[in-house]
Amino acid sequence: MSQEFPESGVGASLPTRAIVALGSNLAGGYASPVELLEAALSFFPGAGLPVLRRSCWWRSSAWPDPSGNEYRNGVAIVEARMDAGATIGRLLEIEARFGRSRGERNADRTLDLDLIDHAGLVMQSPRLTLPHPRAHERGFVMGPLSEIAPDWRHPGLGLTASELAASASVARDARPAR
Template sequence: MIVALGSNMPGDHPSSEALLNAAVSRFPQAGLPVLARSRWWNSAAWPDPKSNEYRNGVAIVEANGPPEAVLEALFAIERSFGRIRGAPNAPRTLDLDLIAYGRQARDGPGLILPHPRAHERLFVMGPLAEIAPDWVHPVLGRTAAELAATTTVGRDARPVSKEE
């Protein structure tokens, strides 16, 4: 299972990166052991680049249960970090998106798999290509590496350097 993480408001943490590290550490407690995690990436806020810059990353986690239960576990983690779901694309403390659940493809109320826009976003496909370049999109049939090279949103995304 693939989860994308993002933050541009650190909440009670010294930085968004610290908040994301704390969020990942909660995954195992939620029954989602982390198998791999990308580096954190920076990207300008979208659609308003004047908002705080985002930190993003991707984790591959193990899940035992239906995707709806996993999504609810992710929402519970978001809430524990002060996330209040409101306007789409608004600044947020923590955003956890279920990108893919195995090879499942579905378009149901409340849950679309794979995530309908992840393949367009470098801040998702770049980190995914870093840890699983050969992962194949269940609908498009293209690898994470191929998709990262053709994204159209967040083209400024880049891995965080040691100096940042």
């Protein structure tokens, strides 16, 4: 089924659809990274980001060093009644609640929430680049996205989630964790 991502109109109170990638390879205080991810998703509605659709959880090797802890990833399509800056702010608040500490790039993490798309917006600022600048390369993002919105088109590249999943150069081993 095709998923449409209309651009929001004037004003932050109008709903828009945003794509959020979720990932974890550390359980934190939970029994598993999947339990942590499920708990994180339960905070989305209270943060003003009700989940409209979500993928199953996918598994992939750690990157760039595959000897690290295996990752669990997924994608959610959420309704946002705020601009992209406020949306990323809410996602960072949820990350902090789950013990995310930022340090070395590509390090193990309890929770990683990336804003992939916000109503097709193309922008670059010191805080946020949309669409996410590396999402199209990542099998652990495009695979789950193609599961729930295969016809979503990358605002800059014009390719669908399905096409990008097939050509992803990072985490080619990503697959559903069923």
